[in-house]
Amino acid sequence: MRPDEFVRALHLLPAPLHDRALALRAYVKPRRCETCQAIADALRVALTAAHYEELGSAAQLIDTAAQLATRHHLACRPAHEPGRGQVRRWADTSAPLIAATDASWKGRAGGIGYVTSDGRYGLRSRRPGRVDPTGCSRVLVSELRAVEFLLTAYDTPPVGMMVLVDSRPALNYLHRWQDGESGAMPAGYDLRPRHNGIKPTLVRLADLVGARPDVTFAHVKAHAHHALNEAADSLAHMARRRVDESFDVQARAHALVEAFLREWHVALAA
Template sequence: MRPDEFLRALHLLPIPLHDRAVALRAYVRPTRCDDCQQIGDALNLALTAAHYDELSSTQHLLDAAERLTTRHGTACRHQPDQQRGRGRVGRWAGTSAPLVAATDASWKGRAGGIGYVGSDGHYGLRSRGTGRLDPTGVSRVLINELRAVEFLLSAYDEVPAGMTVLLDSLVALRYLHRWQAGDTGAMPAGYNLRARRWSAQPTLVRLAEAVGQRPDLCFQHVKGHAGHALNEAADGLCHMARRRLDETFDVRPRAHALVDAFLRDWHASLTR
């Protein structure tokens, strides 16, 4: 279950159940721990029951999830922001300049990475392997360029109005503009629309619907590898995420330092 889906489901719950579900939020994401998986399954079922107005079932399922949590403990769970590959350089949080962000994707062989950075200090990077539902060839790169945009937008509980998003992929940009114009059924060649295990909708379907409802967002092209600070930062993050699949290094301090350096250049350029 994605963060936006979880937040929407919470609105279906009365206050006591709402607060109990929020306390279990860390378990909605995929994990290799069987016990954590059972807790997450119970929570997902509880929210599904709420969707069908079966609040008594929701309460019983939350009871079960809480019992499992008490028995298992929480030591093996990652913190949500670490698990999601997101971070923030705090000193740029209070900037008054219009919000601008850049996204990018990198793919080599069977390893890929996506990344984003915002002028408000938000950033994210995520490694991707080859999945059985992924197409090959140029569509794979395009799909991951678009996944990077969804990764950015899902970082916010509510996407800031008027945000500008920069991409160096003209093909991805055309899809975003088509979706904003209402053609939300358009998908890259080979993109599989089968239901995913952790979401009722595939990533690009969610993205298309979200973008179609946000005409205020501005998607613009930026030339890649041309020295644009935000694009270079996003490029560095997605390459770092891709390399992380084959190399062992502590990615978080490197990502934080990279983003801070490029944001310093970006904000300095605004005052020249």
């Protein structure tokens, strides 16, 4: 279960169980540790039980998870998530959190990227197979996937976060989802569940965005020397190039983000 799916499913639990389960959310991310994974499994099954109104079973499973966590003391370090990183220099910045996302396509290679003012960044490559659920709106869907990639970098996206998007069609969907039109999807996007029954990325994104009216999605003009937008654009291009080229993408991405964020924070302080 993804952290954002876990948080959204907590509404199935009554208040006392809700709070106890929420306190264990650090264990939901993938772990190398067997005990941490057992805690995550107990929480997942507890939410499944709650879905079927088996609250007694849910309570027992949350008890089990809490007992395991108490004996284990602290959540282990999460498994490394490829494509994500953070420039720690700005991790504790007190300024309002602003992020930018972008996507890049050329031929049959694509990439998405994001960067945040607190130093987080991510990039992901994509080469669609013969059966591609994206549909005919490839660039638009990729722009929205980049937003989902950003928001899932957090267990819960920070309150009041601003996300800058240079695609007006993508921005339109984000605003429609916030207005409750969660069924609106780009033309041709395949809504069938993915492997293991997981909801499609944009369906998950629509649910997440619809539940977060406090997150602001705003337009930023592309290639207008906006440091965060330029960083996200460069990360997306780097991810796309990585499909066919071999280079140390993590080191380059980190250096690139550090340079753009230095420019951003210097401008803010001026």
